[in-house]
Amino acid sequence: MKKLDVFTFGETMILFQPVQMLPLEYIHDYPRKIGGAESNVAIGLARLGHSVKWFSKLGDDPFGHYIKKTIRGEGVDTSSCIFTPQAPTGLFFKEQLSPEDLNIYYYRKGSAASLIEPKELDEESIASAKVLHISGITPALSMTNYQTVLRAIDIAKKNNTMIVFDPNFRSKLWSEEKAKKVLNEIAENADVLLPGLAEGQLMTGETEVEAVARKLLGNTNKIIILKLGSQGAYLHTKEEKFFVEAFSLKQIVDPVGAGDGFAAGIISGILRKEPMYQVIRRANAIGAMVVGVKGDIEGLPTSSAVEHFMGQLGNEQDVKR
Template identity: 50%
Template structure:
C-alpha cells in the first residue's frame, strides 16, 4: 500500500439553488472529508490508499462506505458504530467563490475513534501516513488516536505527512496551537497554508514560516499560497513554484486536500520536489473549478491535459 490515512468523513448536503440556504427546498447528497478527499485524489491518480475511521451503522454511513470503496480506497479498517450517527454538513453556495459550510458532527461515530481502532499491521504496509489537523480537534480520544498512529508509523518506518487543516471553530485556540505544533514536530512532511503558519508562529513572511517549520524537525515543508502556487523548503534549498490560472473558481472547498494528493502522488512517482509541487498546484486548481469536495479530483489523463496547457495559463 502506498498511503494510509484516518479521520472523519461526513455526508454533504448542497442546495440545488444558489443564494441563502434558508430559501433552498431541494438538496443533492454527496460525501466529503479531508482524509477521504485526499485518499480519493490519490486513488484517481493510480495509487493504493487505505482509510481508517468509524461511521454510523446507519443508511448514510453504509452509503458513504460504498461510495469511498467505489472510488478505489480500501475501507477494510472502517468500523460501523451502532451507537452513534454518521456526521453531516451543509455547503451553502451563495454565489461563485462565496461558500459557507455548516457542520453537524458533534457526537458523531468518527468523533468516538480511539487508538484501538488502529491496526498496526495494516499501517505498517504503507509508505506514508497522512494526518490532518482536523482529527485531533474532534475529541480527546481522536487526539490520542492521532499520536498513537504517528508512533506506529515511526516504529514501522513510514513517512509522516501532516496537513494542519486548522479549524478554529472546533477547539480553543490555545489547545489547537499546542497540539498542532506537537504533531508538526513529529512529522516528516508538513503542508501548511500561510494563515495556518501565521496562527502557529505569528509570522506572515513565507520564508520565515518555512524556516519555523523546518526548525521543528521537518524534512520538507510546502507552504500553500493559493492562486500564487506554493513555496517548498528543505534544509538545503527553497523555491517558489507558480500556480495555475483558473478561469472561474466555483468551489474552493477541498482544494487543499487535492493539493496534498497531488504532492504525495508526485513523490510516489519519483518526481523532483519542484515537479511534485507543480502537480500539487495543478490538482488544487482543478478541484476549485467543480462544485463538490471530490467531484473535481482529476484522473491522470485530466491532469496531463491541464498541466500541458499553454504557458500563459500559469500565474507568475
C-alpha cells in the first residue's frame, strides 16, 4: 500500500455563517459552509500538496453527504467515511458582531460523529501513514470517541507513525478537570504537541511560556510548539528553544481556523524535513492568511500562495533565540 502522508479523523459540521455582522436574532440569510478542526487540517494539507485521508461518521442526510462531497472535492481521501441513519450531522452557527467579537453556537449533541467506535477505524491507513493528526475535540464528544482516539494512538505507535496532537480545548464539551486528565494522557503518547498557551497552562498548571513548554516536554524527545496568537509561536525541544514572531496583520476578518491552518503548516514542514524555524515561520504565515478570510477553510492557502505572502511580509520577521 502506498505510504500516506497524513491520517486524521473527527467531527465536521455544517457551518452557517451570516455575511452581516449582527446578532443572530436579526439575521435572515445563512450561507452554508463546513467546519471541523480535523477536516480543516486535512484540507490545509491537501492544498499544500500532501496525500491526506480523513475519516468520520456522518448523518445519512443531505448535510452529511454535502460534507463528504466538499472535503473530497478538496483532494482529501474520504473513502473510509461512514454514513448512519441513527443520528444527524452536527451544525453550528457563527455570530460575529465585529472582527474580534465572535460567538459560536453548537448543535452537535448526539450527532453522528459522536457515535464513532474503535472498530470503525481504518487501521490499514493509520499504519501506512507518516503522520496521525489528533485533535482534543474528538475524545470530548463521547466515550466511544475517546476509546477510538486511544485505539488510533495504539495503531500508530505499533507502526512508527508520528503522532501530532493539537489539544483544541472546548469548554462547552467538558470540564477543565476531565479535559486536563485526558489531554495529558494523549500528550504523553504524542511526538509533536501544538497547544495554545491557555491550553498548555491548563495541562501543566504553569503560567509562563517557557515553564509550560518545559513541563510538557519533560524528559522526552517531543517537539513542543506553543501557539501565542499575535505574538507568534515558541519551540521547545531537548536541542533548541526559540520564539518565532507572528506576521503583522492589517485586518482580522474571522479568527476561527487559524490554529488548524497553523497545524497544517507544521505537519507539512515536518514532512518536508525543513528546519524548525522555517517550519514554524510558514505555519505562522498560514495562520495569518486564514484569519484574513471569512470561513473555516476558505483562507487555507496553496504552497505558492504562502510563498507569495511570506515574500511580501517576510522582511519584517525575525526569530528571537
